Amino acid sequence: MYQKHTKEEWAKAYELHKDGYDSPSISRLTGLELSEIKRHIRLYRQTGYWQTERKPNVRATPSLRKAVIDAVVKKSLSYAEVIAKYGISFTSLGTWLRKYRHGGYEELLATRPRGRPPKMNKTKPKRTKGMSELERLREENEYLKAENAYLKKMKALDQEESAGMFGIGLKSSTN
Incomplete structure (x- = not known):
């Protein structure tokens, strides 16, 4: 240390x-x-x-936060007395008081998830267990139909592009 x-x-x-x-x-x-x-x-x-x-690191439990706020608000202790008594920092005390004055004990004791939020929602993997054989086959059939339609569309676009590149299929205007 x-x-x-x-x-x-x-x-x-x-x-x-x-x-x-x-x-x-x-x-x-x-x-x-x-x-x-x-x-x-x-x-x-x-x-x-x-x-x-x-000072040792003090874990800010909800009961500690409530006790600190009660000491300042109800018992009218000074900030320095509260800091010395509970072993917290001045910044923590100020933050807790601001939260208490803004939203009461609800905001003071509310917990937020820690860390950075994920950028994208993670999609849940499809369940294959618990599905009947018929449901699984229907799902696979829908997937294959969609894939087939996609491939047909890609093939048509590819043929159209190559025809345009080589001039195939264009009508000439020689009259």
């Missing part, structure tokens, strides 16, 4: 913060990004917990 900064770097940042250093000073002394330090300090002030490890 890739980690941009180590636990030791974040522990050093925490110690500097406790000693009264401001965010830009901590950034210069530790090499951590200023925006990340500000975010950690803000979360620390709101939750009382200094996060030194990466």
Whole structure:
């Protein structure tokens, strides 16, 4: 698992913060990004917990989504408190709130098929099992009639084209 900064770097940042250093000073002394330090300090002030490890990936189950929305809407918790409490991202929270405000719990909890939709509908293969012998033979007969008609039409078009190429069958106007 890739980690941009180590636990030791974040522990050093925490110690500097406790000693009264401001965010830009901590950034210069530790090499951590200023925006990340500000975010950690803000979360620390709101939750009382200094996060030194990466957040684990949280599976967004419908029950988690409902609990998060209830915490924001009914309990009036701040976004930062909800993010810290449930371990979700700010983007996920914003998306879930937008869906809830637009369509309620129905839209929030609706699931969509994952992945790219197929370009063409897949035709179902013809069933040959379960068909009686008479049905199978009738189907085959219809197929052969259609194929025969197609071949006759192709032959007629081919003869017409070759006749036009060689001038066969054209009436001359020598009177």
